[in-house]
Amino acid sequence: MNILVIPTTDWIRHPVPNRLNFIFDILAENHNVHVAHFTLKKFHQEKERNTRCILHNLTTVDVDDPSSYYLINSLTHLVKLRNIIKMEKIDVIVSANILPAFAVNFIKGDLPLVFDYLDHYEESAATYYPNSFFGKIVKTGVKSIIHYNLKKSNSVITVTEEFKQFLHSIGVKDVHVIPNGVDTTMFKQISTEVAKKDLGLDGIVIGYVGSLEYWVDLETVIKALPELDVKLLVVGPGLFTDYGEMIKELADKLGVLDKITFTGRVEYHDLYKYISAMDLGLNPLKHVKKNEITVGGKIFNYLACGKPVLSSRMIALETLMDDDLYYYDDLKSFINMTNKILSQIHDGSKYMQIARDFDWKNIANEYEDVIQKVLHESNQT
Template sequence: MNILVIPTTDWIKHPVPNRLNFIFDKIAQKHNVHVIYFRLKRFENQTPRKTKCKLHDVTLFNMDDPSSYYLANSFFHFYKLYSIIKKENIDVIVSANILPAFLANFVKGSKPIIFDYLDHYEESAATYYPDTFFGKIVKGGVRSIIRYNLIKADSVITVTHEFKRFLNSVGARDVHVIPNGVDTSVFEQLDTEEAKMSLGLEGNVIGYVGSLEYWVDLETVIEALPELDVKLLIVGPGLFTDYGEKIKELAEKLDVIDKIIFTGRVEYDQLYRYICAMDIGLNPLKHVKKNEITVGGKVFNYLACGKPVLTSRMTALENLLGDSLFYYDDKYTFAKIVRQILKKDTENEKYIEIAKKYDWKNIAEEYEERLFIAAVNEDNT
């Protein structure tokens, strides 16, 4: 098959690889995968990741702000999408972006479009402009475009059954659930104390791996630190907002800044060293719809390293993994459960076995089957 992927962001330089990176680098071993390359200025100094996919640069005007970037380049994106679909004889299109996916509807011809909807984008887009009038405009505009994309898509792929029900409620048809996952071949298991020593850590360590953005709830974690004898390891970059600076200010106000280690960005293939140094992996999320109905990849990263996961109580996550995880509701239950976990022996093998069920290799095979069905259905019409 000749597959065109329209990703959410910069394919090779975004600090946090997207699920489509993992899936389509595996699918590219058997098929021709073409990827629209959004060369975002914000990430131009990042080290590029290797990819097996063929990239098509579609950037005419380069700028930091994501909304401005897509608006300024929209006519060029329209032209490039049309050209690539024709020139590369594309069989099926997978889109996970907002405005480019909208444009693809007008140049795809008879080619089927699968919309990969793994996030509640109207909330995600608005968080880049917290507490602003412009943020409200962005949220409304994104909602309208996404609803159009969902209705026009030949099929939709999402990550949880809760998300599927939501998508059905807004008019999406032929919705399929393919969850997030983890590359278990990358996430090795190291002895916790040895991993701590290699990073200059000691004592009890709780940790968070991921982007620092406003849908994350590190505030509750930091507010619980005065009651805990732990170090908080925060592994990941701020991307588009000042959320990282805000939580540093909170930590200083509560006089716990000395309990926190900020690493900044760490390469994906090195994350396991930091996770293995943790006694508990954290998944702290604010109670917004995008968090309630989706399940991100970091939980599987922790599990692949054999770590217990303490998470905000989120509907989709609780339904998917149940009592395999630990849940908290506020800073008091957070502190209480941290103490309980630290007193127990960790069931490393149990967590690793759970992660293996969600290996990207298995997920890529399921995704490939869905693409094949879409392409064959188009050929038969």
């Protein structure tokens, strides 16, 4: 197959690899995978990741703000996407982006399009402009475009049954559930004590891995630190907002800044070293729609390193993982559950086995089956 992928962001420089990176680097072993490459100025200084996919640079004007970038470049994106479709004899399109996916509907002709919808995008987009009138405008506009994209797609892939039900409720009919996953070959289990020593850490360590953005709830974690005999390890960058600075100010105000280590961005292939230093992995999320009905990838990263996971109680997460994880509801229950988990002995091999069930190779096979099905059905019409 000749597949065109329209991703959510910069394919090789975004600090946090997207699920499409993993899936299509695997599928590129057997198919020609062409990627619409958005070279966002925000990430120009970041180290490039290797990829098996064929990249097509779609950028004409570089700007920092993501919304402005896609608006300013929309016409050139349209032209370049049309050229890729024609020159590379594309068989099927897989899109996870908002505005470029909208544009491609007008140039793709009869080509089948699969939309990868793993996030509640109107909330995600508005989160980059917290507590602002512009954020409300972005949310309304993105919602309208997303609903159009979904209904124009031949098929939609999402990550949970709850998200599938939501999509059915807005009129999307052909929906497939393919969860997030983990590259278990990269996430190795090493001794917790050795990992702590290598990173200059001591004592009991609870940790968070991921982007620092406003849909995360590290506020509850930091407010709990005065009541817990632990250190907090925060691994990940701030991307488009000041959330990282905000939580540092909160920690300073509460007098617990000395109990927290902020690493900033860490290369994906090195994450296991930091997770291995944790006694407990955290998945703290605010109770917004995008968090309630999706399941992100970080929990599988923790599990792949043999670590217990404590998460905000989210509907989709409980459905998918049941009692393989631990959950909390508020500040008090976070403190109680943290103390309970840390007082127990955990079987790391059990968590690692759970992660192997969600290996990206298995996920990629499921993804390929859906694409083949959509392409076959399209050829029959």
